[in-house]
Amino acid sequence: MVHALRRAGRYLRRGGMLISIRPHRTWRPAIAIVAGGRRLPVTTLLNPTFEVNLEAADLALERVVDEGSFALAGVRSARFRSYLDRPSQMRTYLELINPPRPRFPRGGRARLDAMWDSAPRGARIEVMESLVVNALRRR
Amino acid sequence: MTSTELSAYPGEGFEPQLVEHFVSLRRKRVLEIGCGDGRLTFQYAPRALSVLAIDPDRPSIDEAIFQQHARGLSNIEFRIGSIERLPRPGAPFDVALFSWSL
Numbered sequence: 001m002v003h004a005l006r007r008a009g010r011y012l013r014r015g016g017m018l019i020s021i022r023p024h025r026t027w028r029p030a031i032a033i034v035a036g037g038r039r040l041p042v043t044t045l046l047n048p049t050f051e052v053n054l055e056a057a058d059l060a061l062e063r064v065v066d067e068g069s070f071a072l073a074g075v076r077s078a079r080f081r082s083y084l085d086r087p088s089q090m091r092t093y094l095e096l097i098n099p100p101r102p103r104f105p106r107g108g109r110a111r112l113d114a115m116w117d118s119a120p121r122g123a124r125i126e127v128m129e130s131l132v133v134n135a136l137r138r139r
Numbered sequence: 140m141t142s143t144e145l146s147a148y149p150g151e152g153f154e155p156q157l158v159e160h161f162v163s164l165r166r167k168r169v170l171e172i173g174c175g176d177g178r179l180t181f182q183y184a185p186r187a188l189s190v191l192a193i194d195p196d197r198p199s200i201d202e203a204i205f206q207q208h209a210r211g212l213s214n215i216e217f218r219i220g221s222i223e224r225l226p227r228p229g230a231p232f233d234v235a236l237f238s239w240s241l
Contacts (some may be wrong), residue, residue: 001241003223004172004221004222004223004237004241005224005241007222007223008172008222008235008237009235010168010172010227010230011225011227011230011231011232012170012230012232012233012234012235013230013231013232016230016232016233016234016235017161017162017233017234017235018234018235018236018237019158019161019162019196019234019235019236019237020237020241021154021157021158021179021236021237021238021239022237022239022241023239025220057241059155060241061241072163073161074160074161076160076161078149078153078156080149080150080153082145082146083240084145089145090171092145093145093147094147096145096146096147097147098239101241117160126217129147130151131149131154131157133157133158133160133161135153135162136160
């Protein structure tokens with residue numbers, strides 16, 4: 001990752017900006033059932049393999065700043081939401097994510113199904129994901 | 140984002156708005172690394188001066204080129220490849236964008 005960042009820096013004019021958009025390392029995807037203005041948290045998804053990659057990305061971005069080739073211009077985190085009509089769409093949703101994909105913790109999927117069974121008509125499943133944007137200015 | 144357009148990514152315009160908090164993409168020369176099928180590229184390219192968008196996955200680039208023609212955008216060059224294998228023609232870009240690829 002450090003090599004890719006250094007390499008990208010060679011294509012940037014002085015003062016140019018390197019932007020990294022990636023999933024937030026610690027804000028895990030959160031599943032909830034929403035209905036009638038209420039939000040009932042179900043569980044958060046796990047992705048230990050990917051979290052290692054995200055930690056490496058954070059360290060790589062820090063390293064190129066420490067090396068002096070870039071200056072940190074800023075970091076911004078944000079959340080975004082997707083909505084599913086029924087639990088069976090979770091499989092499709094997860095397959096849209098590039099591997100390694102997140103998974104339910106033990107008992108998480110059963111909890112979703114149980115809560116869905118007792119949810120009122122018109123309920124939807126909310127998947128709240130997060131991202132982080134790093135901006136580095138080439139020195 | 141509604142369930143009728145199921146996506147694991149943010150809605151249209153969400154990411155460019157975050158990027159433009161740091162740098163305007165208007166009339167900029169952009170290198171996008173890991174562009175996939177151009178999902179994000181097509182959101183900002185109309186404002187950019189030019190875009191070189193690379194990804195190692197051939198089917199994704201094929202889809203991006205198909206979409207590019209359908210949208211009539213002429214300022215994007217989609218290319219199969221990675222940042223490590225890109226020829227080095229100097230420092231021609233204003234912005235290097237790692238889109239979910241670092």
